[in-house]
Amino acid sequence: MRVIGLMSGTSFDAIEAAAADLTLDGDSLLLRPVGHLSAPYPDDVRGLIATTLPPAVTTTQSVCALDTGIGQAFADTAARALRELCEGTADLVVSHGQTMHHWVEDGRVRGTLQLGQPAWIAEATGLPVVSDLRSRDVAAGGQGAPLVAMTDTLLLSALPGNPAALNLGGIANVTVLASGAEPLAFDTGPANALLDAAVQHFTRGAAAYDEGGRRAAVGRVSPELLRVLLDDPYYRRDAPKTTGKERFHLPYLQRALDAVPVPATDDVLATLTRLTAVTVADACRAHGVTQLVVSGGGTRNPVLMRMIAEELPGVPLRLSDALGLPSDAKEALAFAVLGFLTVHGLPGAFPSGTGARRAALLGSITPGVSPLRLPEPAARPPRLLRITR
Ligand SMILES: Nc1ncnc2c1ncn2[C@@H]1O[C@H](COP(=O)(O)OP(=O)(O)O)[C@@H](O)[C@H]1O
Numbered sequence: 001m002r003v004i005g006l007m008s009g010t011s012f013d014a015i016e017a018a019a020a021d022l023t024l025d026g027d028s029l030l031l032r033p034v035g036h037l038s039a040p041y042p043d044d045v046r047g048l049i050a051t052t053l054p055p056a057v058t059t060t061q062s063v064c065a066l067d068t069g070i071g072q073a074f075a076d077t078a079a080r081a082l083r084e085l086c087e088g089t090a091d092l093v094v095s096h097g098q099t100m101h102h103w104v105e106d107g108r109v110r111g112t113l114q115l116g117q118p119a120w121i122a123e124a125t126g127l128p129v130v131s132d133l134r135s136r137d138v139a140a141g142g143q144g145a146p147l148v149a150m151t152d153t154l155l156l157s158a159l160p161g162n163p164a165a166l167n168l169g170g171i172a173n174v175t176v177l178a179s180g181a182e183p184l185a186f187d188t189g190p191a192n193a194l195l196d197a198a199v200q201h202f203t204r205g206a207a208a209y210d211e212g213g214r215r216a217a218v219g220r221v222s223p224e225l226l227r228v229l230l231d232d233p234y235y236r237r238d239a240p241k242t243t244g245k246e247r248f249h250l251p252y253l254q255r256a257l258d259a260v261p262v263p264a265t266d267d268v269l270a271t272l273t274r275l276t277a278v279t280v281a282d283a284c285r286a287h288g289v290t291q292l293v294v295s296g297g298g299t300r301n302p303v304l305m306r307m308i309a310e311e312l313p314g315v316p317l318r319l320s321d322a323l324g325l326p327s328d329a330k331e332a333l334a335f336a337v338l339g340f341l342t343v344h345g346l347p348g349a350f351p352s353g354t355g356a357r358r359a360a361l362l363g364s365i366t367p368g369v370s371p372l373r374l375p376e377p378a379a380r381p382p383r384l385l386r387i388t389r
């Protein structure tokens, strides 16, 4: 089955589309990457997302405009992927949508809202669409995240020791496969969220992120600021736990800066980069991680990658590309896998990953132009993900 996965993370920098041929083969799920592309949001949609995200207040009219604008942007990207990557032929689109709110109270997820009306995608491609994958896990008592845990677990199963997958998006999340324990997945804290917020603030919007980590590279870590930032109780909480930009946003950083003698801008950026490295490393150490497979936009920041390596001596770091999953496309491919599991009647999350009471079938399905025909339910879930060519 050819599946197109669509993803935009908390950084809302671009919509990633990735196509793959997926086949169940006994215990294995075979994944052949077909190609991927990245499409920036139209300026007006991106602007509306930026002015609507917490801590902003909004109106239902804006929510409607966002649901439509994001849905149309995803639809354009899906149509492009169908044309440019798949020569016009695919079976299914899976859309993550754009997270606008991940509602966490006392460590429990009460709701999660991904916008991007799937009707636009179905209309633009003629294909059935699986969307809203997180809500069902939340309804089953889970965090609704990190949903890449299923794909990560199937992928890491072939590796020795205690491997972990780390994604460095706006938020950093890990999936850990420690021997003798159930697979575990959680958000470690911010990856780029605070760093991007600081860059955008200090450059008055001229830069979106610290390209190549150049500014952090010439800055010096402020021990006082790092101490204040590390004092957040989120880092001490046990998994399962998830977070988002509802917590790690510019006012959060400004409160921390108010508590210390204000460092120079490059020092702030160096400190925030170190914060990500320290919190990722603490999380990995707590679970005995012996090797790390890394993906996400943060892998393009060599200063961040170096700091993570420094904080985890003896733990080899490599990009997911080394296992056959391009680090830019890994999350979009992971969502393609989730939609594939859904239409085969297989759960896309598991209790030790999200904290849900049970492994639920995820998502909502929007029919394409033809009547909806689902494959025969699979007899059993796969235990291994094999990347093929
Ligand atoms: N060349 C680069 N140098 C430094 N950081 C980068 C670079 N490219 C991307 N990033 C970081 O990665 C982020 C986007 O990563 P991504 O995985 O798309 O996150 P998300 O899933 O939250 O959208 C950017 O906001 C930026 O912080």
Ligand SMILES: [Mg+2]
Pocket: 008, 009, 010, 011, 012, 013, 014, 297
């Ligand atoms: Mg992104």
